[in-house]
Amino acid sequence: MADFSPVTIAALYQFTRFDDPASLREPLLGLCKEVGVKGTLLLAREGINGTIAGSENALAQVLGAIRKLPGCADLEVKFSAAAQMPFHRIKVRLKREIVTMGEPDIDPRLSVGHYVDAQDWNALISDPDTILIDTRNDYEVACGTFRGALDPRTASFREFPEWFRAHRDELLAGKKKVAMFCTGGIRCEKSTSFLRAEGIDEVYHLKGGILKYLEEMPEGESLWQGECFVFDERVTVKHGLEQGDYALCRACRRPLSAGDLAAPDFVEGVSCPRCHAERDDAQRARYAERQRQEELARARGETHIGA
Numbered sequence: 001m002a003d004f005s006p007v008t009i010a011a012l013y014q015f016t017r018f019d020d021p022a023s024l025r026e027p028l029l030g031l032c033k034e035v036g037v038k039g040t041l042l043l044a045r046e047g048i049n050g051t052i053a054g055s056e057n058a059l060a061q062v063l064g065a066i067r068k069l070p071g072c073a074d075l076e077v078k079f080s081a082a083a084q085m086p087f088h089r090i091k092v093r094l095k096r097e098i099v100t101m102g103e104p105d106i107d108p109r110l111s112v113g114h115y116v117d118a119q120d121w122n123a124l125i126s127d128p129d130t131i132l133i134d135t136r137n138d139y140e141v142a143c144g145t146f147r148g149a150l151d152p153r154t155a156s157f158r159e160f161p162e163w164f165r166a167h168r169d170e171l172l173a174g175k176k177k178v179a180m181f182c183t184g185g186i187r188c189e190k191s192t193s194f195l196r197a198e199g200i201d202e203v204y205h206l207k208g209g210i211l212k213y214l215e216e217m218p219e220g221e222s223l224w225q226g227e228c229f230v231f232d233e234r235v236t237v238k239h240g241l242e243q244g245d246y247a248l249c250r251a252c253r254r255p256l257s258a259g260d261l262a263a264p265d266f267v268e269g270v271s272c273p274r275c276h277a278e279r280d281d282a283q284r285a286r287y288a289e290r291q292r293q294e295e296l297a298r299a300r301g302e303t304h305i306g307a
């Protein structure tokens with residue numbers, strides 16, 4: 001890694017079987033702290049998911065340890081670079097699911113849709129026999145999506161099964177293929193597995209997700225419009241995985257456009273047009289105090305623990 005890109009970011013997931021995920025937490029957390037890797041890793045019986053960042057050498061050590069876990073030898077990782085650390089701390093959390101859908105019988109290890117490489121994606125989604133579905137949350141879709149993609153307007157991935165069942169007939173009317181995509185691929189592992197369980201065979205998903213597409217597809221040939229939301233301090237990325245132009249609301253963690261930042265309801269660290277009506281005065285007062293403490297810490301050259 002070149003000197004001008006001192007921080008490497010690794011997005012990863014693996015569906016596998018961990019009989020005792022709790023026993024894996026402390027060794028992984030300890031190693032990440034020891035080598036200076038930050039970010040978030042999620043552990044569940046169904047596998048591991050996360051995004052972490054650090055030096056190239058530090059990440060190699062952590063990824064090496066993860067690849068030694070049961071079923072993780074072929075762990076696929078998507079790398080990108082950042083000028084500075086995009087996380088404040090390291091968190092290794094235990095979850096019921098590494099991506100929450102709320103469908104306990106869905107197992108991507110047993111059945112998923114057909115993988116489509118970035119180079120073949122344009123042809124698939126340009127086929128009139130294909131319906132294209134964005135499986136991400138509504139605030140992510142608002143930053144950018146593929147041309148012609150259907151937005152389910154879901155606030156969380158858990159809502160996807162109910163949405164699909166409610167609209168199944170109209171979605172599939174006159175269509176032979178269903179193509180789906182998400183940020184890095186993990187949500188599509190579950191969503192395509194879910195559709196297969198619902199009896200739909202012609203199901204496809206973008207291998208490596210939007211991030212792989214933006215990395216490999218020349219902008220002049222791209223069918224992507226806008227920017228891609230990522231769950232770290234970069235907020236969004238563009239083609240070539242360059243950092244995007246969106247900011248982040250510290251109250252609700254949603255992305256903010258230039259227009260949002262200019263809106264009357266935007267107060268740095270306290271509220272934005274998307275969440276102002278969702279919070280009460282007491283919450284906004286807490287956010288204001290947190291923002292004040294962060295600004296004081298920043299003036300001292302420190303990182304506030306609540307950041």
